[in-house]
Amino acid sequence: MPLSCQNQLIATKQRWQLLQHPLLQQKHIQLWISHLDTSLPEVSGNKCLKLKYHLQQVVAENKSGILTFGGAFSNHLAAVAASCNWLGLQSVAYVRTDTLDTANPTLAFCLRMGMQLHALDRTTYRRRSEPAFISQLQSQHPTLLIVPEGGSSEAGVRGVTELDLLNTPDGKANLITTATASGGTLAGLIERHASNILGIAVVKDQSLPTRVKQLLTTDSTNKNWQINMAFTGKGYGQFDETLLQFCRDLARHQLYVEPVYTGKALAGVFSLISSGAIAAGSRLSFFHTGGLQGLKGLFYRERITAADLALLSGNQYSANSMQ
Ligand SMILES: Cc1ncc(COP(=O)(O)O)c(C=O)c1O
Incomplete structure (x- = not known):
């Protein structure tokens, strides 16, 4: 595909889904799920927004x-690999691992997309944002744009500001919610909207509010936003049978989520609805940030069954078609 004839490098389409669920009915709550679809499933959700201006910069600067x-x-690596492949660009990833397991479905996908992978042990990986480390990598890869983990940079935040989560098909939302990990998505939603934005943390990271503030322009730091840290469970990527059961329940209501990001965050939203912390009668919007490819990795590590892989992905993935 020629780059020069595209303004929007990867076309996106916002799609709203009104979740039907007994708890929501009982509390007279409208929960609108905002999906963001692209022709590349790995790039859907927050990925296309966070990558948009990075990709534009690559093209504009002839990188x-x-x-x-x-x-x-x-999910970020899968998204970078897929979008660069689609646009005929090179992609290189430094992966937090001692050895590259090429049977891991995410890494196998990245390799198929032409991504070049390098293993970084945990200690070295911690240096990923250090200026000295970055400039060393930049001198090794002078023609590549270096994008931080999760795509959470100023350019990533700018992409997210283009998403309107306030105006649901049935009117304005009282509360805008999303899963929060590195904070870029939440920062973009805060920049875009005037008030009532809630990030549900899916990582145990006390520095998250500070990191979000660092990504915000000064005008936005005083807006009405919050991060709820109560639903991280045992930490990033950890989930129990109750959370898995919740994800299965949502799948039976035609909403497909995984338990690391969107499922964990929605379980938090449901808990706040149950307790009354989110008032009955509210209209909520929730950003479905994508990430269903992660289900393949959970199945590969035997953390979910083949039946769950198919159910939670809405039959997008199955044990027989793991690639
Ligand atoms: C599926 C999914 N949802 C939510 C997030 C959290 O977004 P952020 O890191 O911008 O807070 C991520 C991480 O990028 C993700 O992969």
Whole structure:
């Protein structure tokens, strides 16, 4: 696909889904799920927004592609690999792992997309934002744009500001919610909207509010936003049978989520609804940030069954078609 004839490098389409669920009915709550679809499933959700201006910069500055960082099952790595492949760009990833397991479905996908992978042990990986480390990588890869982990940079935040989560098909939402990990998505939603934005943390990271503030322009730091840290469970990527059961229940109501990001955050939203912390009669909007590819990695590590892989992905993935 020629780059020069595209303004929007990866076309996106917002789609609203009004979740039907007994708890919501009982509390007279409208919960609108905002999906953001692209032709590349791995790039849907917050990924296309966070990558948009990075990709535009690559094209505008005539760079050859993107270098980035992520865990071995990272949605961000899958998204960078897929979008660079689609646009005929190079992609390089430094992966937090001692050895590259090429049977891991996320890494296998990245390799198929032409991504070049390098393993970084945990200690070295911690240096991923240090200026000295970055400039060393930049001198090794002079033609690549370096994008931080999760795509959470000023450019990533700018992309997210383009999403309107306030105006649901049935009127204005009283509360806008999303899963929060590195904070870029939440920062973009805060920049865009005037008030009532709630990030549900899916990582145990006390520095998260500070990191979000660092990504905000000064005008936005005093807006009405919050991060709820009560639903991280045992930490990032950890989930129990109750949370898995919740995800299965949502799948039976035609909403497909995984338990690491969107499922964990929605379980938090449901808990706040049950307790009355979110008032009955509210209209909520929730950003479905994507990430269903992560289900393949959970199945690969035997943390979910083949039946769950199919159910939670809405039959997008199955044990027989793991690639
Ligand atoms: C599916 C999914 N949802 C939510 C998030 C959290 O977004 P952020 O890191 O911008 O807070 C991520 C991480 O990028 C993700 O992969």
